[in-house]
Amino acid sequence: MASNSLVARSFWGRATPLQRREMLAGLGFISPWFIGFLVFTAGPMVISLWLSLTRYDVINPPRYIGFQNYERMLADPRLGTSLFNSFYYALFHVPLAMGVALGLALILVRVGRAAGFFRTAFYLPSVTPAVAIGTLWLWILNPQIGLINRGLELLGIQGPGWTTDPDWIKPGIVLMSLWSVGNTVVLYLAALRNVPPELYEAARIDGANSWNQFRNVTIPMISGTLFFTLVVNTIASLQIFAEVYTMYFGNMTGMSAAASAGLFYNIYLFRQAFEFLQMGYASAMAWLLFVIILILTIFQLRASKRWVYYEGG
Amino acid sequence: MFGSSKSSLRRTLALSALVLLTLVAPVVMAQDAEQEPNTEMTGSLSIMGFGLGDEIATTRVGEFERLYPNVELNFTEGGLDEQQFLTAVASGTPPDLVSLPRAELSTYAVRGALTPLTECIANEGIDMSQYRDVAVSEVTVDGEVYGIPEFFNNIMLIINTAALEEAGLTVDDVNTADWDSIAALNETLTRMDGDTLSRIGFDPKLPEFLPLWVAANGGQMLSDDGRTAMLNSPEVVEALTFAASLHDVAGGRAPFSAFRDTWDFFGSGNMIANDQLGVFPMEQWYMNVLADVSPDAPLAFKPFTDREGNPISFATGSAWAIPRGAANPEAACAFIKTVTSPEAWIAAAEERARLRAESGTLNTGTYTANRLADEVIFGEIVGPTGSDVFDTGVETILSLQENAFAIPANPAGAQFRQAWIDAVNRVLNGEQTVEEALNQAQQEAQAALDEAWAQSES
Numbered sequence: 177m178a179s180n181s182l183v184a185r186s187f188w189g190r191a192t193p194l195q196r197r198e199m200l201a202g203l204g205f206i207s208p209w210f211i212g213f214l215v216f217t218a219g220p221m222v223i224s225l226w227l228s229l230t231r232y233d234v235i236n237p238p239r240y241i242g243f244q245n246y247e248r249m250l251a252d253p254r255l256g257t258s259l260f261n262s263f264y265y266a267l268f269h270v271p272l273a274m275g276v277a278l279g280l281a282l283i284l285v286r287v288g289r290a291a292g293f294f295r296t297a298f299y300l301p302s303v304t305p306a307v308a309i310g311t312l313w314l315w316i317l318n319p320q321i322g323l324i325n326r327g328l329e330l331l332g333i334q335g336p337g338w339t340t341d342p343d344w345i346k347p348g349i350v351l352m353s354l355w356s357v358g359n360t361v362v363l364y365l366a367a368l369r370n371v372p373p374e375l376y377e378a379a380r381i382d383g384a385n386s387w388n389q390f391r392n393v394t395i396p397m398i399s400g401t402l403f404f405t406l407v408v409n410t411i412a413s414l415q416i417f418a419e420v421y422t423m424y425f426g427n428m429t430g431m432s433a434a435a436s437a438g439l440f441y442n443i444y445l446f447r448q449a450f451e452f453l454q455m456g457y458a459s460a461m462a463w464l465l466f467v468i469i470l471i472l473t474i475f476q477l478r479a480s481k482r483w484v485y486y487e488g489g
Numbered sequence: 490m491f492g493s494s495k496s497s498l499r500r501t502l503a504l505s506a507l508v509l510l511t512l513v514a515p516v517v518m519a520q521d522a523e524q525e526p527n528t529e530m531t532g533s534l535s536i537m538g539f540g541l542g543d544e545i546a547t548t549r550v551g552e553f554e555r556l557y558p559n560v561e562l563n564f565t566e567g568g569l570d571e572q573q574f575l576t577a578v579a580s581g582t583p584p585d586l587v588s589l590p591r592a593e594l595s596t597y598a599v600r601g602a603l604t605p606l607t608e609c610i611a612n613e614g615i616d617m618s619q620y621r622d623v624a625v626s627e628v629t630v631d632g633e634v635y636g637i638p639e640f641f642n643n644i645m646l647i648i649n650t651a652a653l654e655e656a657g658l659t660v661d662d663v664n665t666a667d668w669d670s671i672a673a674l675n676e677t678l679t680r681m682d683g684d685t686l687s688r689i690g691f692d693p694k695l696p697e698f699l700p701l702w703v704a705a706n707g708g709q710m711l712s713d714d715g716r717t718a719m720l721n722s723p724e725v726v727e728a729l730t731f732a733a734s735l736h737d738v739a740g741g742r743a744p745f746s747a748f749r750d751t752w753d754f755f756g757s758g759n760m761i762a763n764d765q766l767g768v769f770p771m772e773q774w775y776m777n778v779l780a781d782v783s784p785d786a787p788l789a790f791k792p793f794t795d796r797e798g799n800p801i802s803f804a805t806g807s808a809w810a811i812p813r814g815a816a817n818p819e820a821a822c823a824f825i826k827t828v829t830s831p832e833a834w835i836a837a838a839e840e841r842a843r844l845r846a847e848s849g850t851l852n853t854g855t856y857t858a859n860r861l862a863d864e865v866i867f868g869e870i871v872g873p874t875g876s877d878v879f880d881t882g883v884e885t886i887l888s889l890q891e892n893a894f895a896i897p898a899n900p901a902g903a904q905f906r907q908a909w910i911d912a913v914n915r916v917l918n919g920e921q922t923v924e925e926a927l928n929q930a931q932q933e934a935q936a937a938l939d940e941a942w943a944q945s946e947s
Contacts, residue, residue, distance in 0.1 A: 231944070233600050233944065234575040234576075234578070234579050235575070235578055235579065235597070235600040235601060235602040236600060236601060314750070318747060318750050318751060319743070319744075319747035320685065320686075320744075320747045320748055320750075320751050321751045337743040337744075337747055339746070339747070339750065340742070340743040340744070340746040340747045340750075341743045342918050342920070432696070432742060432746055432914050432917055432918070433742070433743065433746060433914075433918060435910070435911050435914035435915070435918075436911075436914070436915070436918075436920070447907075450571050450572045450575060451571065451903045451907075452903050452904050452907075452937075453575075453596065453600065453903075
């Protein structure tokens with residue numbers, strides 16, 4: 177820290193007037209983001225850390241209770257259920273979403289002129305409001321008249337109770353989540369287009385078939401993007417909220433089958449904070465999730481050294 | 490049998506209205522005459538949780554605007570957004586007024602988010618006896634009134650008479666006093682097309698109507714003082730066991746829910762019009778939906794009864810309250826008094842009657858928590874609808890109003906409700922037996938109540 181400030185001071189001392197002006201301009205440009213980060217992200221995080229050590233009902237001032245909220249988490253069976261549900265979802269959603277997105281991107285990269293149309297078509301669901309997606313998929317997944325079970329029926333398969341059988345609630349939600357892989361598709365498409373064609377040419381000359389080209393050229397060359405989407409999708413999937421809340425927690429009757437099976441971590445956190453007025457406990461839950469995500473991300477970063485290839489680095 | 494009670498009820502209502510008019514009309518007229526616009530009251534009122542979506546809302550608000558022309562009204566429309574409300578309270582900028590479900594009011598009141606209305610009631614001379622006792626009890630915490638009741642919703646049986654006829658039954662055969670007969674009726678009316686459910690015989694409306702089944706069984710889920718959960722009492726266990734068993738004929742809750750999710754609930758192809766449901770207890774507002782979208786559907790209405798045969802209903806509704814720290818509490822109090830007064834309700838009901846007559850649609854009335862208003866509305870304004878079926882519906886609702894109960898006010902409303910709803914879901918999903926689920930719910934609910942009461946008293 178001290179050495180950094182020394183470096184900055186020595187830079188300031190050696191800098192020309194033009195460099196100083198440019199530095200000030202740079203700091204000026206970055207300041208809106210920096211102030212926004214302090215006010216809207218760092219500040220609330222610090223406050224929520226404090227609140228996690230209090231009993232706070234949002235209406236009355238918080239009262240310090242030490243680590244009681246964290247102790248309570250250990251004995252809360254619903255917290256365990258919600259964590260399990262979120263991990264289950266992440267475990268299936270992340271690889272499936274990445275796989276489907278990569279498959280679509282590989283098709284799109286070969287489509288040629290029509291790629292623009294399909295790119296837009298695939299991206300559209302990503303900009304559809306989560307509430308609309310939740311409502312739409314309640315119908316698509318309906319066991320009796322939903323499109324999916326109707327389709328399965330044509331194949332002679334009796335479809336499951338996607339929205340009514342607790343065992344099928346989470347698979348149904350995973351299926352729904354694949355609807356919104358458009359942004360990942362766009363990222364993969366950009367990465368695929370950046371793979372130098374001469375690498376494929378060289379591989380073909382060396383006798384590599386399509387699979388070998390994909391495995392030994394495509395995957396390493398887009399591994400940076402794959403890693404980015406792995407990290408981002410893992411974080412997002414552990415925080416799933418709006419679609420599921422709309423589908424199952426908007427009214428009491430809708431909750432029936434999903435009361436436990438669809439209780440994801442952020443849904444439980446939201447209910448603690450704003451329905452049960454347990455903001456202190458909800459803050460502690462938020463910090464637990466933050467620590468879990470941090471550990472997972474550090475693990476992913478370390479593991480990435482083994483399989484992510486960065487050109488020139 | 491019901492026909493005779495129907496005409497007797499009609500006579501009683503007409504008589505009551507006549508008596509009431511004789512007694513109240515001079516007072517109301519005198520008040521009207523006295524109620525000159527008050528130009529001294531000024532400022533603005535921010536109002537949360539209230540929509541101006543129909544003439545019942547706009548007419549009453551218009552009445553306030555006429556009486557207090559210098560008070561500016563700012564609405565955050567729609568149902569109460571708890572997140573928005575709590576954020577406003579926590580940041581010290583609460584709205585001046587909030588309209589919220591009565592069942593949730595005590596949760597906020599005991600935590601000090603709402604102002605007791607003792608002073609408001611005294612200063613504005615609000616006569617609390619005009620409001621229904623059950624509704625007032627829901628907004629009274631530790632002897633202090635925190636809200637003024639607005640609407641009063643009740644539950645009645647809605648019956649598909651075509652399904653009954655097909656089975657050779659009549660409305661008299663729908664007897665909720667005899668649970669064996671409900672089970673038999675359910676079995677008779679349930680229809681399967683091969684393996685697929687095509688009509689539910691009797692929908693018990695779980696989990697949300699468990700309190701109704703419990704009360705019908707002579708039990709209660711919470712002590713009158715709101716401190717002791719009674720979720721694993723024998724009455725609750727028996728009520729849940731029976732109500733849950735009504736799903737079995739349909740093959741369990743999963744096919745039951747899957748089928749229920751396909752209904753066009755608010756459309757002309759609703760489950761009664763489409764013969765997808767035999768009988769179900771439902772809130773009264775659904776009668777208005779049916780009157781609008783399928784007035785010619787084969788329908789009948791009847792009170793839900795306890796096992797002794799007495800009509801019984803689980804009442805819900807909204808209330809007006811003034812948040813702590815409201816900037817303009819005097820104007821807020823005047824607003825509450827005005828929009829819940831008989832005069833405002835009567836004006837709104839007249840406007841609805843006029844609009845309905847203009848559009849040629851049925852007027853099935855507006856049901857308020859103000860007894861005086863209701864007696865004038867249903868004695869004077871809402872006449873025969875032109876449909877015997879809906880006339881019976883109106884009379885059924887009116888007959889239930891004095892037989893309604895509510896869950897006692899308590900500071901852990903949401904958690905208490907969640908505990909029993911989760912228990913019902915665990916039973917319906919086959920995760921636990923009724924006893925296991927209710928024992929767990931009892932522990933969770935009691936812990937939440939103890940913590941909330943301790944917090945509110947410290």
